Amino acid sequence: MNRPQFVLFALLGLQTFIVCAQSTENTVTEMPSPVNGGGIKLPELNALEIQGRKIYLEGKLTNGHPVTAIGAGNTRISGSQASCVSCHRHSGLGGVEGNEVIPPISGPALFGLGEPVIVQIDKRFNQSMSTPSTNYNAKTFAAAIRLGRHVSGRKLNALMPRFDLPSDQLQALEAYLRTLSVTWSPGVKENEVHLATVITPDISPERLKVFIDTLNAMVAQHNVNVVSGKRQRIRPIERLLHSRRYWKVDVWDLKGPSSTWGEQLEQRQQKNPVFAVLSGLSQDEWQPVQNFCEINKVPCWFPSVDLVPDNAEKGAYSLYFSGGVELEAKVIVNQVLSAEKKPQKIIQLVGHNALAKKSSEKIQNILGMTAIDMRIIEWSPQNLEQISDEFNKLHPQDVLISWLTKDELNDLVKVVSAPSVPIYLSSTFLGEDVPAWSKEWGSNAWLVQRLELPKIREANLWRFKDWLKNRQLPLIDEKMQSEVFFAVNSFSWMLSSMLNNLHTDYLIDRTESLLSMRDTMQVQEEIQTLMMGGGGRKPKEIKSSLEAPLVVATKPVSIDINLLTKRESTTAYPRIGLSNNQRFASKGAYIRKLTPEADYYDGINAKWIIP
Ligand code: HEC
Known part of the structure; x- marks a missing residue:
């Protein structure tokens, strides 16, 4: 029952942590059961596995009491602090926690079910590790959990807590571990990953074409590299471990009212399941798409949407660039309420589109309970007089919020003079161009923008533009x-980076861990950019991590975070990063004066606000 030692590869500092386990017993396969009255069949857990999941995810025993354990430094820990998920992650495939490598503890990794488990560990610091050589059984598993003893007999790292768990609870835990990351998620085949992108019906044909052309070109580039197999972009380790697959991307264009989208998505998934929803486009609702992703455990991967679902932050499988117009609303409220003199009245100007209406509702929802007199005025060429009257009644500390497009605002400022109150404008609707307005309009106006400031953005996007x-x-x-x-x-x-472990839980685990490293880098990079005066192209000679040669070393090499992160510093958003359970990659928005001087961050003309 010897399993081959796990092998360390150092790939420009990335280590590949290989746990090869031999199959010693047959997996008991759960009878799959339908989800939500249809859709793709996901395995359902039995009662024992559900008990185990409670320990794993929540640190709770079957009787509801918290799990107790001795943690690092001989401290007593309990409950969620001691939950396995906090270190070994949802997939059970581990990762890096602080400076420590967390090994995979999925069924195949510990008990030798099925294929060998090979995972890549991103180590930032040198560290030696010992190698497991034998499969665990009930006895050795108990010794690992209770006494901190590795299957080889050595002491486990003190970070791995010693748990006070009775036998029946250990049994439940083992049963649950045996369900983790056993088979590939739906949509994965030997040589292919099936994906979809989702388009909602509100998208114009012109916009759709731009989106599809861009997406197609990106996917084609990926596939050319896979098919030829010779391109330098594929590292030998990827070929060796068969981690590069051809992508087949379907366009799921939704039809009709949003109440029917859920069913349309379920039907498509049932017919031809996908591993993930890759990008997507909507100017209207995204809630039904997120619901579909959560129910089916399909990652919804960074769609282009300005209106995120209300429960976006609670999703396990849905990742977004930012909090959309709701984030803008929160930033405006944050500004309004931090003023020395609170407004008595807030007027919102709402343009002729669904997104503008929904944006104003967000403000209404947040401030509706306060004593502030909240007014919404629908913009139309017919009621310019009414707008003018309302403006005249405002007091200096009152506030005007505009969800108008550039054309709508230009029509307004031609006829109506500016109220002498703070005016908040949304760049989602207005863009960044200064409208054709008078000085009084300009002097009171603040633009709220989720995207990076223009000059820095220009520098960040050079790779994309090339x-x-x-x-x-x-x-x-x-x-x-x-x-x-x-x-x-x-x-x-x-x-x-997931190699052959194509489990949707693992995709999210790795994203949280790799993008959180990126965050650290981004902050440093930004400080540098600012010190250099905010502009300047980034040096081109920096190679992407995938172009780097393979180095096989016997000793761990520390990772070069620069190389790891450079490849992705290509977004229009500032400070991209995700850590555990975060769902918005960029968390704040700028408030800035709409003048050329305000195109840099100086804390007065442009402020970054995380509400
Ligand atoms: C605070 C972080 C932490 C928590 C919480 C934690 N572990 Fe671990 N675990 C580790 C680390 C670190 C190791 C590696 C120790 C070593 O190899 O020396 C490890 C190793 C293991 C191993 C041995 C793996 C191998 O390759 O031989 C098993 C089994 C294990 N953990 C199971 C669990 C279970 C089950 C839970 C929850 C009841 C849990 N762990 C909770 C950090 C943690």
């Missing part, structure tokens, strides 16, 4: 096209 040029694709919508570029690039990066 790529467009090389592909002879026109730059029509910088925000949306660069979102697609990042979505596909980062997906490709994550997928190849």
Whole structure:
């Protein structure tokens, strides 16, 4: 029952942590059961496994009491602090926690079910590790959990707590571990990963074309590299471990009212299941798509949407660039309420589109309970007089919030003079161009923007723009096209780093861990950019991590975070990063004066606010 030692590869500092386990017993396969009255069949857990899951995810025993354990430094820990998921992650495939490598503890890794488990560990610091050589059984598993003893007999790292668990609870835990990351998620085949992108019906044909052209070009590039197999972009380790697969991406274009989208998505998934929803496009609702992703455990990977679902932060499988117009609303409220003199009245000007209406509702929802007199005025060329009257009644500390497009605002400022109150404008609707307005309008106006400031953005997006040029694709919508570029690039990066472990839980685990490293880098990079005066192209000679040669070393090598992260610093958003359970990659928005001088961050003309 010897399992081969796990092998350490150092791939430009990335280590591959290989746990080869031989199959010693047959897996008891659960009878799959339908989810939500249809859809793709996901395995359902039995009663014992559910008890085990409670220990694993919540640190709770079957009787509801918290699990207790002795943690690092001989401290007593309990409950969620001691939950396995906090270190070994949802997939059970581990990762890195602080400076420590957390090994995989899925059924195949510990008990030798099925294929060998080979995972890549991103180590930032040198550290030696010992290698497991034998499969665990009930007895050795108990010794690991209770006494901190490795199957080889050595002492486990003190970070691994010693748990006070009775036998029946250990049994439940083992049963649950045996269900973790056993078979590939739906949509994965030997040589292919099936994906979909989702389009809602509100998208115009022109916008759809820009989106699809950009997405197709990105996917084609991935597939060419896979098929030829010779391109330098595929590292030998990826070929060796068969971690690069051809992508088949379907376009799921939804039809009719949003109440029917859920069913449409379920039907498509049932007919031809996908591993993930890669990017996506909507200017209206995204809630039904997120619901579908959560129910089916299909990652919804960075769609281009301005209106995120209300429960976006609670999803386990849905990742977004930012909190959309709701984030803008929160940033405005944050500003309004931090003023020395609180407003008595807030007027919101709402343009002729569903998104503007929903944006104003967000403000209404947050401030509706306060004593502030909240007014919503629908913009139309017919009621300019009414708007003017309302403006005249405002007091200096009152506030005007505009959800108008540039055309709508230009029509307004031609006729109506500016109220002398703070005016908040949304760049989601207005863009960043200064409207054709008078000085009084301009002097009171603040733009709320989720995207990076123009000069820094220009510097961040050079790689994306070069790529467009090389592909002879026109730059029509910088925000949306660069979102697609990042979505596909980062997906490709994550997928190849997952090697052959194509489990959707693992995709999210790895994203949280790799993008959180990126966050650290981004902050440092930004400080540097600011110190250099905010502009300047980034040096081109920095190679992407995938182009680097393979180094096989016997000793761990520390990771070069620069190389790891450089490849993805290509978004239009500032400070991209995700850590555990975060669902918005960029967490704040700028508030800035709409003048050329305000195109840099100085804390007065432009402020970054995380509400
Ligand atoms: C605070 C972090 C932490 C928590 C919580 C934690 N572990 Fe671990 N675990 C580790 C670390 C670190 C190791 C590696 C120790 C070593 O190899 O020396 C490990 C190793 C193991 C091993 C041995 C794996 C091998 O390759 O031989 C098993 C089994 C295990 N953990 C199971 C669990 C279970 C089950 C839980 C929850 C009841 C749990 N762990 C909770 C950190 C943790």
